[in-house]
Amino acid sequence: MLSFAIVESFVKIALLLGGLMTGAAYLVLLERRMAAWIQDRRGxxxxxxxxxxxxxxxxxLRLFGLGQPLADGLKFIFKEEFTPGHxxxxxxxxxxxxxxxTALTVFAVIPFGSVIPFGSASAETFTSVMPGSSGSENLLDARQIELVVAPGVDVGMIFVFALSSVAVYGVILGGWASNNKYSFLGGLRSSAQLIAYELPLGLGLLGVVLAAGSLNLETIIGEQALNGWYVVTQPLGFFVFLVAAFAESARLPFDLPECEQELIGGYHTEYSGIKLLLFLVAEFLHMVTMAFLIVILFFGGWHLPFEITGFHVAKSGELVPSLIDGWGSESVVLAWLQAAVxxxxxxxKVLAVVVFFMLVRWSWPRFRFDQLMALAWKVMLPLGMINFVVVAVIEELRDPGLFGVRIDSWLPIPLAWLVGVTAWVSVSHLVSRIADNRPHRSLSPDAVDSAI
Amino acid sequence: MKSDDPAIRWIEEPKLGMAGKTYLSLFVHGMTTTVKHLTKSVAGKDVTVSYPDEEPQIGNPLIYRGVHRLNKDQQGRVKCVACFLCATACPAHCIDILADESPWPDREKYPESFTIDELRCIYCGMCEEACPVDAIELTSLYNLTGRSREEMIFDKEKLLSVFDETIETEQMKSADLGGTV
Known part of the structure; x- marks a missing residue:
């Protein structure tokens, strides 16, 4: 049984690595084609x-340029890999x-599906799709395979955050080791930006964790399948998380660590050949990670409304009915179908979010660095805190303990949206006044000089 | 410099409204532009011409300035009267004419040899403008290539063969088409 678990893990790792690298390569092609289309070119x-x-x-054969990723990879491998002397x-x-x-290890805890049946299906073995609750022994004897490399990691989100913090080391080391002013500036900017935006990212996540009651990503999906997507119930948290995710993956409009117009290439200016490829792939994987997290935390992961994907979450001993009754029925084919769906x-969903990332890239100009910092500390941080408080209050009211009142289940949604819009408008009004540090006529000459 | 210096022109930035402060108008504006261009390109309405696969559309071949040709008259003789006006007008000095006495009674001279260095030419069209008998013209042939420099020096025969090649699609200039004669 132990050897089976090891084989299973290796198969999943191989699938994930292969899928991610191929996926990243073809997403680069998609990005290039989309960039071209948006600029009225063909790509x-x-x-x-x-x-x-x-x-x-x-x-x-041309095949719409589908050989381009392979050609790009070959080019990177066969190009001279020059290491400067300094x-x-x-x-x-x-x-x-x-x-x-780090970019690849993060995917150890990110589920890329639900569970697939293995061996003979029976009603009892497939009742639980709440992994983590039953742990790995469930996986061994229940003959179902969870589509995540490390199933049942209860600190899943903390693992993701820890590793994305380590990824900053790669950027800073690259900038520092290059011994080049542009690279160093890129590395500095990157460290400041990534550290600043980890706070709003964490605050956006905290609301989700509070509502789901778990840090386990699979459990968070299961909770959303039961109680509705968090993008509906926590719009403000979603917004904060989305903006922070853009900043964390250093995509436009937050690509200050490597903005070509200012820093040539930022921290990877001095890199060439396969090392540059590693940097570029890692950057792309960060975006894919963020897309996965956005989908899993706020868009219900594999879940679709109206029970199209079906959910069999064993809660208080009851099975929630589903359209494709795969897990409960004797039919293995239906179970497989549901797993595939x-x-x-x-x-x-992940592809849709990635496409959104690519669209935003050509829609907004880059932020200035002080604007970037103001957005992180003066806008996103308060918004994240407001969201956290609102979610905490709603969760407390949902459970009739503190105030002795129980609110209806639909009421928190308009409430959350109302608070979200109000907070957004008021914070943006307050901050636009605070952040204005341009010289004014009313300032004293010295102040003007220092401001200029 | 003092802040009350008259040389300073203080410019007040326009106050942002509600939409600007909340970034919503920016978001919508940027996104609509992006999506508009994206849908246009995906629908195949981009302006790019995939050149070797598809030929570009020359708007008006009569005014396009491509490879030269030497026109022939009704009897198939070269129209040129070897007046050297084109060679004089040429800013790149790429036209080389050797004149000789004309064998025909209707003109005094004819070009014994007429050579254009197509690599030196800047395709300005001054020769065409200068010609008093509409003998030299620029065609709409744009894809001029060669494997050697010698190949790109066009002599009279070559220039006359360009005429034979293009006369089907591009008629000679006449008075009502902007020509001299």
């Missing part, structure tokens, strides 16, 4: 299958390794 559409290399009489060699080599390792739904 890379030539590289397909170079059949003429095999036989000169055969024509090359760099700190050990750290220079270490930085891309750290950043890619859940994986597809999750992937479709």
């Amino acid at each position: 890379p559409n030539r590289v397909g299958m170079p059949l003429s290399l095999i036989n000169s009489r055969w024509a090359d 760099v700190d060699r050990k750290l220079f080599v270490l930085a891309p390794i750290i950043i890619l390792t 859940r994986v597809l739904v999750l992937m479709a």
Whole structure:
């Protein structure tokens, strides 16, 4: 049984690594095509299958540029990998390794589906889709495989946060080891930005954790399947998390660590060849991680409303009915179908969020650094705190203990939206006055000089 | 510099309204522009021409300035009278004419050789403007390539063959088409 668990883990790791690397490569292609389309160009559409290399009489197949990721990868591998003489060699080599390792390790706790049946299906074994509650022994004897590399990690979100903090080391080390002013500035900016935005990211998450009562990502999905998506019940938290996620993955409009127009390439200016590829892939994986987190924390993960994906969450001994009654029925085919639908739904949602990331890239100009910091500390932090308080109050009212009143289950939703809009408008009004540090006519000459 | 210095022009930035302060108008504005361009491109309405696959549309071949040609008259003789006006007008000095006595009675001279260095030419069209008999013209052939420098020096035969190549699609200039004669 132990060997089975090990084999299962290795298969999942292999699937995940292969899927992530291939997915990242093709998402890069998608990003390039979308960037081109938004700029009224066509993008890379030539590289397909170079059949003429095999036989000169055969024509090359273009396949809409689907061979481009392979060509890009080959280019990176075969290009000269130049290490400048002025760099700190050990750290220079270490930085891309750290950043890619952490970016990949994060996915150990991120579910990429629900569970798949394994062996013979019976009603009893498939009642629980609340992993973590039953733990890994459930996995061994119940003959179902949870689609996450490390199932039942109760500190899942803390693991994600810890590793994304370690990823900052890769950026800072890369900037520092390059021994180059632009790289160093990029590294500095990145450290300041990522540390600043981890607070709103954590605050956005705290509301979800408070409502779900767990840090386990699979449990959070299960709670949403039962009680509704958190994007509906916690709009403010979702917003704070979304903005912080953009900043954490250093995407436009928050790509100050590597803005080409100011810092050439930021912290990876001095890198070339395969090391640069590692940096770029890691950056892309950060975006994919954030897309996964947004979907899992706020958009219900694999869940779709109206029980299309079906949910069989054993709560207080009752089974919640579902449209495709796969887990409860004897039919293994239906169970597999449902598992596949859940994986597809999750992937479709993640893809939608990634496409949103790519659209935003061409929609907004980059923030100035002081604006970035003001947004983090003066806007997002208060908003996150307000959201946290609101969620805490609602959760307290939902459980009739403190005040002895029980509010209806639909009431928190308009309440949360009302508070969200009010907080958003008031904070934005207050902050726009505070953040104005331009020289004014009313200032004294000295103040003007220092302001200029 | 003092803040009351008359040389300073103080400019008040416009006050942001509700929409600006809450960033909503910015968000909507940016996103609509992006989506508009995206949908336009995905629908295939972009302006890019995938050149080797599809030929670009030349708007008006009569005014396009591509490869030169030497026109022929009704009897198939070269129209050029070797007046050297084109060679004089040429800012790149790429036209080289060797004149000789004309074998025909209707003109005094004709070009014994007429050479244009297509690599030196800047395709300004001054030769076409200068020609008093509409003998030299720029066609709409845009994809001029060659494997050697020598190949790109066009002699009279080559220039006349360009005429044969293009006369089907591009008629000669006449008075009502903006020509001289």
